[in-house]
Amino acid sequence: xxxxxxxxxxxxILMLISCSPSAKKSGDNKADKRDTVxxxxxxxxxxxxxxxxxxxxxxxxLPEGEKVKLSDLRGKVVMLQFTASWCGVxxxxxxxxxxxxxxxxxxxxxxxxYGIDREEPAEKIQVLRDATGVTYPIGMDPDASIFGxxxxxxxxxxxxxxxxxxxxxVMLTRLFEEEEFNEMVAVIDxxxxx
Numbered sequence: 001x002x003x004x005x006x007x008x009x010x011x012x013i014l015m016l017i018s019c020s021p022s023a024k025k026s027g028d029n030k031a032d033k034r035d036t037v038x039x040x041x042x043x044x045x046x047x048x049x050x051x052x053x054x055x056x057x058x059x060x061x062l063p064e065g066e067k068v069k070l071s072d073l074r075g076k077v078v079m080l081q082f083t084a085s086w087c088g089v090x091x092x093x094x095x096x097x098x099x100x101x102x103x104x105x106x107x108x109x110x111x112x113x114y115g116i117d118r119e120e121p122a123e124k125i126q127v128l129r130d131a132t133g134v135t136y137p138i139g140m141d142p143d144a145s146i147f148g149x150x151x152x153x154x155x156x157x158x159x160x161x162x163x164x165x166x167x168x169x170v171m172l173t174r175l176f177e178e179e180e181f182n183e184m185v186a187v188i189d190x191x192x193x194x
Contacts, residue, residue: 045174046155048148055080055163056149060114060139063122068114068139071167077191078163079113082147083138084120085128089158093176094132097160100185102136110165111192116141118157162187 049056055078059069070078081097083090097113105111115138117125125138141147150161162171162184171187173180 045159045172046152047150047159047172047174048152049150049161049169049172051169051172053169054167055161055169058146058149060116060141060146062137062139063125068137070163073112073163074167075165076110076112077165077188079111079188080150080161080163081113081115082118082141082150082157082159082161083115083128084118084157085124085131087157089176091128091132093158093181094128094134096176096181098132098134098136100181101188102134105188105192106136108192111188113137114139116146118147119144160184162191164191 055070057069057071059067061067070080079097079101081094083094085091094115102113105113113136115134115136117128117138118141120128120140121142122140125140129135129138144153147153147157151159156174158175160171160173161169164170170191171184173184
């Protein structure tokens, strides 16, 4: 029993480290200046927003040049997914988002799903889409300013934010846990019931 608890704790810490911005390496394979990881309480998700808050507004650009403004999506159920090519857990989760959420609801005009790629150019977004097989739109957050509206700037990614038709946050996730993911799918499905 003690071994299972210790294994779970170690696995959780490794997942947090792998999807924190400090795990990202610069082009010369040396860790960038954020290469120090401070693991807080594993229950601390480092969000700056909470369920019930109005989702902070932002505008982002898709690699194709189209602009998307969150407030323009009012009246729709919106899912935001913070991601990056260097995040292993993101790569694991994205095909599930594609299969269990995007493919099910992409033709519903009452639904919008946008990935938000943290601090990478358009070329990296395409590499990520190719590697994960996702077809949902992914916008750019080159300086993590959008991310910084929702979570502490140096917090890890693999985060999903579900927003209702009025613009309020109804669910926040962190990392990729099957039970929480299934709960998120059920929340989206229920919100889109006619």
